[in-house]
Amino acid sequence: MTRKVLVIDDNNDLLDLLREALSAEGYEVDCLPQIDNIYEAVLQSRAGLIIVDFILDGINGGELCHQIKINPRTSHIPVIMISGYTRVLESLGGDYGADHFLSKPFDLSELVDTVNNLFPKGESVA
Template sequence: MPKRILILDDSEDILEVMKDTLEMEGYEVQGLNFTDDICKAAIDYNADMVILDYILFGINGGELCHILKTTPTTAHIPVIMVSAYPRVLESLGNYGSDDFVAKPFDLSDITDAIKNCFLKAGNDVEHADCDF
């Protein structure tokens, strides 16, 4: 079964490009530009990973990451933060994210970060049937 990645970004263009790229890499992807409850979204989608933009409409993606990482039912899910403002993230901490990718990025930066996070979590990225 392919790994499932949930992406939260308020840019439709970025969502579309990342979704298309990651699907070509063999992942199942759901893109959202808003959610009232990040934990519910991750659980409902059965996400193996979450990619969060740092600056969202009215919401700090770092706070959403912190919520995911401190909620027992979602704490195991790797989270990658993306942002065009890496200095802001450095000054405020990483909120418990497993990796960070600065915008603008090459798509290979995202795919490499995903593979590294799965490997760090003890997941064999080459074999899609492995679970957490």
């Protein structure tokens, strides 16, 4: 079974960077610059872990995270939320159910370590 990560961010350069870094670690990476139906995207991707930006183009990534976490079909999937707007997140209460939060800019090795630690055990590298 492959280890798949779904990355949702509207910055294509960051998507390329994360795809390259996580692929080098043996992950299969699906990248989405925007999303209309979070449930459909998550279910179709069959991801074992999701990385989502807090501020997306016209969408609140925190709300996407919350939707993932309250849906019984997806609530078990670890979610890492990333943002360059930590103060905005904190001012809004900041509890969307994410399993981990990283503030941009983040150290790439810290992100990779976080993914490795949060990814469901028992999944093997492709």
